[in-house]
Structure formats: C-alpha cells, structure tokens
Amino acid sequence: MGELDGMTVVVAGAGREIGRAIAEVAAAQGAQVVISSRTKAELDRAEQAIREAGGSVVAVIADATDVESSRSVGRTVQR
Numbered sequence: 001m002g003e004l005d006g007m008t009v010v011v012a013g014a015g016r017e018i019g020r021a022i023a024e025v026a027a028a029q030g031a032q033v034v035i036s037s038r039t040k041a042e043l044d045r046a047e048q049a050i051r052e053a054g055g056s057v058v059a060v061i062a063d064a065t066d067v068e069s070s071r072s073v074g075r076t077v078q079r
Helices: 017-028 040-052 067-078
Strands: 008-012 032-037 056-061
Touching: 008 017, 008 067, 017 032, 017 040, 017 056, 032 040, 032 067, 040 056, 056 067
Parallel strands: 008 032, 032 056
Antiparallel strands: none
C-alpha cells in the first residue's frame, strides 16, 4: 500500500492545517494514524476525512501543552 505500512504515526494538532495535512499523508501512505487536537469539532472533521479516504485513524482529544493530556495520547498508542 505505502511506505508507512505497519507503522503508527502520532500527530498532535491534527485538527487543523499542517497537522491535519501530515496525518492525511501518513494515512495515505498506509500508517495507522493517532491524531490529537484540543478541539473536538476539528478533530472529528479530520478523522472523518481520513476515514473517507480509506485511512486508519484513532482520534484523541488532547492538549499537547498539558502533560496529563499528552499521556492520554500515549496510552491510546500503547493499546
């Protein structure tokens, strides 16, 4: 499928602009993508776009500037 088959890519700030673009490209290259953003609505739109394009994605609402919030992303990746 792509260069990132079998890999997991974590993208913080994936609800908007550069983060979302990175997540979409990683998913298109075959990665399982874990996306995070502080804003649920933006995160939902990014998740939907990746799924509609055939990508594999898990979305986690998290603030990358907050340690505990960031750990929730890490726990999701470990599952």
